[in-house]
Amino acid sequence: MKLSRLFTRVLQRELQLAYRRRADLANPPLFFLIVVALFPLGVTPDLERLATMAAGVLWVAALLANLLSLDLLFRSDHEDGSLEQLLLASSPPTLIVLGKALAHWLVTGLPLTLMSPLLAMMLALSPAAMPLLMLSLALGTVTLSLVGGIGAALTVGLRQGGLLLTLLIMPLFVPVLIFGTAVVQAAGAGLPWSGQLALLAAMAVLALVSAPLATVAALRIAVEE
Amino acid sequence: MFAFDSLADFFAMGRHGLYVWTAYGFAAAVVIYNQLSPYLMQRRMVADHRRRQRREQGTQPASSSGVTPS
Amino acid sequence: MWQSSFWQSSFWKNLVRWFHKWTSPKWFYNLSRPLGAWIGWLALLILVVSLVWGLAFAPIERLQGNSYRIIFIHVPAAFLSQAIYAAIAALGLIGLVWRIKLAFYLAKQSVPIGASMAFLALVTGAIWGKPTWGAWWVWDARLTSMLVLLFLYLGLWALHNAMERPESGDRAAAILALVGVVNLPIIKFSVEWWNTLHQPATLKFTEAPPMHISMLIPFLLAILGFYLAAVAWALKRTRLEILQRERRTQWARDELDRLGGNV
Amino acid sequence: MTPVLSAQSLRCERDERLLFDRLDLSLMPGDILHLTGPNGSGKTTLLRALVGLGQAVEGHIQWFDGQVQSNEKIWYIGHRPGVTLLQSPLENLRYALALRGLERNESSLFEALEHVGLRGYEDVPSRQLSAGQQRRVALARLFLDTPSISVWVLDEPLTALDDKAVELLKARIQAFAAAGGSVLMTSHHGMSGDAVRTLALGGAE
Numbered sequence: 001m002k003l004s005r006l007f008t009r010v011l012q013r014e015l016q017l018a019y020r021r022r023a024d025l026a027n028p029p030l031f032f033l034i035v036v037a038l039f040p041l042g043v044t045p046d047l048e049r050l051a052t053m054a055a056g057v058l059w060v061a062a063l064l065a066n067l068l069s070l071d072l073l074f075r076s077d078h079e080d081g082s083l084e085q086l087l088l089a090s091s092p093p094t095l096i097v098l099g100k101a102l103a104h105w106l107v108t109g110l111p112l113t114l115m116s117p118l119l120a121m122m123l124a125l126s127p128a129a130m131p132l133l134m135l136s137l138a139l140g141t142v143t144l145s146l147v148g149g150i151g152a153a154l155t156v157g158l159r160q161g162g163l164l165l166t167l168l169i170m171p172l173f174v175p176v177l178i179f180g181t182a183v184v185q186a187a188g189a190g191l192p193w194s195g196q197l198a199l200l201a202a203m204a205v206l207a208l209v210s211a212p213l214a215t216v217a218a219l220r221i222a223v224e225e
Numbered sequence: 226m227f228a229f230d231s232l233a234d235f236f237a238m239g240r241h242g243l244y245v246w247t248a249y250g251f252a253a254a255v256v257i258y259n260q261l262s263p264y265l266m267q268r269r270m271v272a273d274h275r276r277r278q279r280r281e282q283g284t285q286p287a288s289s290s291g292v293t294p295s
Numbered sequence: 296m297w298q299s300s301f302w303q304s305s306f307w308k309n310l311v312r313w314f315h316k317w318t319s320p321k322w323f324y325n326l327s328r329p330l331g332a333w334i335g336w337l338a339l340l341i342l343v344v345s346l347v348w349g350l351a352f353a354p355i356e357r358l359q360g361n362s363y364r365i366i367f368i369h370v371p372a373a374f375l376s377q378a379i380y381a382a383i384a385a386l387g388l389i390g391l392v393w394r395i396k397l398a399f400y401l402a403k404q405s406v407p408i409g410a411s412m413a414f415l416a417l418v419t420g421a422i423w424g425k426p427t428w429g430a431w432w433v434w435d436a437r438l439t440s441m442l443v444l445l446f447l448y449l450g451l452w453a454l455h456n457a458m459e460r461p462e463s464g465d466r467a468a469a470i471l472a473l474v475g476v477v478n479l480p481i482i483k484f485s486v487e488w489w490n491t492l493h494q495p496a497t498l499k500f501t502e503a504p505p506m507h508i509s510m511l512i513p514f515l516l517a518i519l520g521f522y523l524a525a526v527a528w529a530l531k532r533t534r535l536e537i538l539q540r541e542r543r544t545q546w547a548r549d550e551l552d553r554l555g556g557n558v
Numbered sequence: 559m560t561p562v563l564s565a566q567s568l569r570c571e572r573d574e575r576l577l578f579d580r581l582d583l584s585l586m587p588g589d590i591l592h593l594t595g596p597n598g599s600g601k602t603t604l605l606r607a608l609v610g611l612g613q614a615v616e617g618h619i620q621w622f623d624g625q626v627q628s629n630e631k632i633w634y635i636g637h638r639p640g641v642t643l644l645q646s647p648l649e650n651l652r653y654a655l656a657l658r659g660l661e662r663n664e665s666s667l668f669e670a671l672e673h674v675g676l677r678g679y680e681d682v683p684s685r686q687l688s689a690g691q692q693r694r695v696a697l698a699r700l701f702l703d704t705p706s707i708s709v710w711v712l713d714e715p716l717t718a719l720d721d722k723a724v725e726l727l728k729a730r731i732q733a734f735a736a737a738g739g740s741v742l743m744t745s746h747h748g749m750s751g752d753a754v755r756t757l758a759l760g761g762a763e
Contacts, residue, residue, distance in 0.1 A: 009656040013645070020644045020683075081638025084611055089657040090630030096657075150474055154467050158457045168450040168471060171443045172478050175485035182492065203481070214474050217391075221467050224612040225459055228354050235351060238361035241426050245364050248419040249350070252368040255415045256342075256524070259408060263531045270539060271555040274548070462613075543574055 003091055010096050014103030017076075024072065028065040028108050029115055035061035036119040047124040054123035055133070055184035059177055061119075062112050062137055066144045067169065069108045071162040073100065073152040074219065083156075084223050087216070094212040097219070101145045101212070109141025129188035136183040136197065140176045142204045146211035147172050153218035157225040175203060318397045320537040321546060331530035338523035345516035353510045365423040367514060371521035373416040373437070376444060377479075379409030379525065383451070384476035387469025397533075399465035400540065402472070403455055404532035408525050410448035416441050436490035440483045447475045461540065560623050561586050562709055562740045565608065568617035570600055577603065578759055581617075587708070590731060590741040590754045599760025601744040602637060605713050608742065609634045630658055633704075634711045639696035643685040647676050647695040650684060654699050662702060673701040675723065690718045700730060710734065712743040 018025055039057050040050055077083045087093050116137055117130050125133065151169035155161035179196045186193035229235040238245045349367035356363035386402035389395055420438045421431050432438070451468050458464035506514060541547040563585040570577040577600035585591050593601045607615035609632060621628035641650050651667050671680055674694040679687060684695055697715060710731070716724050724747060731741050735753045743749075749756075 006656055006659065009653065013642075013649070013653055016649075017642070017644055076642075076644075079638070080642055081636055081640035082642055084634070084636055084638070085640040085654065085657055087611065088609060088629050088632070088634055090627065090659045091657075147474075150470070154454060154471060155457070160457065164450075164453055164457055167446065167453055171446040171450065171482065172474065174443055175478070175481045178485040178489045182489070210477070214470055217470050218467060220611075221463050221470075224614065225463050228352055238364070239355070241360055241362040244362050244422050244426050245350075248365040248368060248422045249346070251418045251422075252372075252415060255372075255411050259411055259524070259528045262407070263528070263535055266532070266535050267554060270535060270542075271551055274542065274551040275555060277542075 003095060006089075006091050007095055007099050010099030011103055014100055015106065018103065018107045024069070025107055028069045029111050031068055032061050032065040032112055032115065033119065035064065036122060039123070051124040051126065051188075054120060054125035055129065055181045055188065057123060058116060058120060058125070058133065059137075059140075059181045059184070062116065062141065063144065063173055063177055065112055066108055066141055067148065067166060067173075069104070070145075070148040070152045070169070071155075071165055073104055073149055074156040074222070075152075075161075078156045078222060083219060087219060087223060093216045093219070097149065097212045097215045098208075101149050101215075104149070105142055105145040109138065109145055112141060113137040125184070126188040128190070129184050132187035132193060132197070133184045136180045136200055139197070139200045139204050140180040143176050143200075143207045144173060146204075146207040149215045150211055150218060153215045153222060156219070157222045176200070179203070318395045320397055320400070320541060323397055324534050324537050324550075327530045327534055331527050331534070334523050334530070335527035338520055338527055341516055342520035342524060345513045345520050348513035349510075349517060353513050354507065356510070359427060362423060362426045365419050367517045368521075369416055369419040369423060370514070371518045372412045372419065373441060374518060375521050375525055376409050376413035376416055376441070376448075378522075379405050379412065380444060380447065380472070380479065381476060383409065384469075384472040387472045391466060391469050396465075396540070397537075399469065400536040401529060401533045402469065403465060404536050405525075405529050406448060406451050406455065406468075408528050408532070410445065410452065412521075412525070413441055413445040413448055417445060434490070436483075436487040439486045439490070443482050443486070444479070447479075451475075559586065562589070563608065563619075563621055563742070565617060565619045568604070568607075568615050568619075570603055570607070570615045572600065572603065572614060581759075583757060585709070585740045585742055587738045587740055588735050588753055590735045590743070590749060590751070592749045592754055592756045593742070593744045593759060594746075594756055595759035601759055602713055604759070605634075605711055605742065605744060606636070609711050611636075631707055632709045632711055633658075633699060633707050635696050635700075635715060636713045639693055641684050641692050641695045643692075644683060646681045646683060647671055647687075647698065648680045650695050651698050651702075654696075655702075655704075658704075658707070660704060660706070666702060670698045670701040671695075673726075674698045690720065690723070693718050694723065697727060700727075700734070708739055710739065710741045710743070712741065714744055714746070716745050716747045 036057060039053075039061075043053070044050065074083060077086065086096050089096060113134050116133055120130060120133055148165075148169055151165045151172075154168060155165045158164060179200050183193045183196045183200065186196060227235075236242055236246075346367060350364055353364070355361055383402045383405050386398040386405070390398040390402065417438065420435075420441065424433050424435070424438075425431050428435075451471060454468050454471055455461075455464040458467060538547050538550060542551065561584045563583070565584070566582050568581040568583070569579045581604075583591065593604065595601055603612070603614055606612050608619060610629075622631070640654070642653070645653070648667060648671065651670065652661075655662060668680060671677065674697055676687075676691065676694055676698065679691065684692055687695070693715075700710065712731075715727060719727065728747075728749065731743070731749075732751055732753065735741055735751075
C-alpha cells in the first residue's frame with residue numbers, strides 16, 4: 001500500500017473519530033467566542049479602542065482555544081493501546097502523526113479561522129484586515145497543531161497532563177502569536193505585511209518537517225511510562 | 226581606588242542605594258539557595274537511606290524464620 | 296584505508312575506553328568530588344573579588360549613576376541562564392544519541408541552576424529598570440525573552456517531576472530541551488522584532504557605552520565567577536543525582552553511610 | 559536457517575528489582591515460545607522490549623537477519639489491544655491492516671470477524687461490546703490470510719475469552735506455527751503441542 005493511501009486512511013479515521021465526538025468539537029469555537037465576547041465587557045465597549053486591540057485579542061483567544069483541544073490529541077489512543085500500534089506500524093510513524101496533526105487542524109484551526117471574521121466584526125477590526133486575519137490564523141494554527149502535538153505527546157500518559165501541556169507549549173507559541181498579530185495590525189494600518197506572513201509560513205514549514213519527529217520520539221516515551 | 230567619599234556614601238549609592246542593594250540582596254539569596262539546596266537534598270537522601278536500611282534489617286529475620294511471603 | 300586503521304588504532308581504542316570510563320557515573324562521582332571543591336572555592340574567591348570591586352571600587356557611570364552596578368550580577372546571570380539552557384539541550388542530545396546516563400543526570404540537575412539564574416536576571420533587570428525607565432517592568436526585548444526562557448526552564452522541571460520513572464523524565468526533558476533550543480533563537484528574534492515595532496528602545500544597558508577598563512575587569516571577572524560557581528553547583532547536584540539513581544548498589548550505600556556520618 | 563528472533567544477555571531492572579539477567583532466547587520458524595511466570599515477573603516488559611516498545615531491557619535483540627524492516631512481519635497484540643471504542647469492529651480491523659500496509663476485501667474481513675464470533679456485530683460501535691468481544695476485535699486479524707506476516711507476538715491473548723474461544727484461538731495458533739509461522743506469547747493457560755517451548759521467568763525468586 002502506498003504511503004499516500006495510508007495517510008488518507010489515517011486522516012479518514014481521525015475525522016471520523018472527531019465526528020463521533022462532536023460534542024468535544026464544539027469546545028474550541030465556543031471558547032473562542034466567549035473569550036472575545038468577554039473582552040469588551042472587561043475593557044471597554046468603545047469601538048475605536050477595541051479596534052486597536054482586536055488583532056491581539058483575536059489571536060490570543062484563538063491560541064488558547066487551540067491549546068484547549070490539544071490535550072485530547074493522543075489521549076484516547078494512549079488509553080486503548082492504539083498508540084502502540086501506531087508506533088509499530090510498517091510505515092514511518094511520523095507520517096501517521098502528521099495525518100493526526102492535519103486532522104486536528106481541520107477540526108480546530110480551520111473552524112476558528114472560518115469564524116474569526118464574525119468575531120472580528122464584534123471587535124470592530126478594520127475590514128481591510130479581515131482577509132489577512134483569516135490567512136494568518138490559517139497558517140499560524142497549522143504551526144500550533146504541529147508544535148502542540150509535541151507537547152501533547154510529552155504529557156499524554158500523565159495525570160495532570162493538560163495543565164503541564166500549557167506550561168510546556170505556551171513559550172513555544174510566542175513567535176506565532178507575535179507575527180500573527182503583526183500581520184493583522186500591519187494590514188489594518190495599510191502597511192506592508194507580506195514579510196510577516198512569509199515568516200509565519202516559514203515557521204509552519206519548519207514545524208511541518210521537524211515537529212513530527214519530536215512527537216514520535218515523545219510518544220515512544222509515553223508508551224513506556 | 227574606593228569610588229566613594231565615605232562609607233555612608235557607599236551605602237547610599239547616590240540616590241540608587243535601594244535598587245543596588247536589593248539587587249545584590251537577591252543575588253545573595255540565589256547564591257545561598259544554590260549553595261544550600263544540594264545539602265538539603267543530601268540530608269533527605271541520607272534519611273531515606275537510613276529508613277530503607279532499617280526496613281531491610283526489620284524484614285530479614287522474618288523471612289529467615291521460615292515465613293513464606295505470599 | 297587510513298580510516299579503518301585509525302578506528303582500530305590503540306589511540307582510538309584508548310580514547311573510547313577512557314570516554315566510557317569517564318562517563319560511568321561512579322567514576323565521575325569520585326573524580327568530581329575534589330574537582331568540584333576546587334572550582335567552588337575558586338568561584339567564591341573570584342565572585343567576592345569581582346563584586347566588591349564592582350560595588351566599591353569601579354568608578355561611577357556617567358549616565359546611569361550608581362545603579363549601573365547591578366550590571367555586575369544581571370549580565371552574568373543572563374548569560375549563564377542562556378548558556379545553561381544550550382548546555383542542557385546539548386547534554387540531552389548526547390544522552391539520547393549515545394545513551395549516556397551521566398549526560399542526562401547533568402542536564403537534569405542543571406535545570407534548577409539555570410532557572411535560578413533566569414530568575415535573578417529578571418529580578419535584577421526589573422530593579423535596574425525602575426531608576427532607569429521609571430517602571431519596575433518594561434516590555435523590553437531582553438527582559439521579555441528572559442521571561443520566556445524562565446517558562447521554558449519551569450516546563451523542563453515540571454516535566455521531570457511529572458514522570459513516574461526518572462528514565463522517562465530524562466528522555467522527555469531532553470526532547471523538550473531540543474525543541475526549546477531550536478525555538479529559542481526564533482523566540483528571541485520575534486521578541487526583538489516586536490519590541491522595535493512597538494517601542495524603540497531608548498537605552499539598552501547591556502549594550503552600555505564602551506566600558507572603561509576599570510569597569511570591564513570586574514565585569515569579566517564576575518562573569519567568570521558566576522560560570523565557575525554554576526559548574527561547582529552542577530557537579531555537586533549531579534553527584535547527588537548519581538547517588539539517588541544508584542542507591543541500590545553497594546558503593547552508593549557505602550557513600551550514603553559516609554555522608555550520613557556512620558562509617 | 560536464520561532464526562526469526564535471537565536475543566542475548568537480556569537484563570531488566572524495574573523499580574529496584576532485578577526481573578531477569580543474562581536471559582537468552584531465540585525463535586525459529588514454526589516455534590511457539592510460551593513465556594510463563596508469576597505476575598510482575600517481567601513477561602509483558604520483555605515482550606514489549608522485543609517488539610521495540612520501550613528501552614527498559616538491556617541486551618542484544620535481532621529480528622530476522624537484522625536487515626529487514628521487522629515491523630511489517632509482526633502482529634503485536636498487547637494488554638491494551640488497540641481497539642478504538644468509537645469505531646466498529648470492521649473499521650478497527652481495516653485500520654489495523656492499514657498500519658501494516660495491507661488491505662483486504664470486505665468479504666474476507668467479515669469472514670475473520672465471523673471466526674471470532676462477532677457475526678452481526680460488524681458495524682456496531684465497539685464501545686457497546688463486552689470486554690471479551692472487544693478483545694476478539696483485536697484477535698480477528700489473526701484469522702485473516704496475511705502471508706506477509708510471519709510472527710505473532712501476543713500478550714495474554716487468552717484472557718477474557720470463554721472456553722470455546724480459548725480452544726479456537728489455541729488451535730489457530732497451532733495451525734499458524736504448523737504453517738511455518740512463529741509465535742511469542744504469554745499466557746496463564748497451558749499450551750501443549752510439539753512446537754511449544756516454555757520459558758519461565760521469575761523462577762529464581
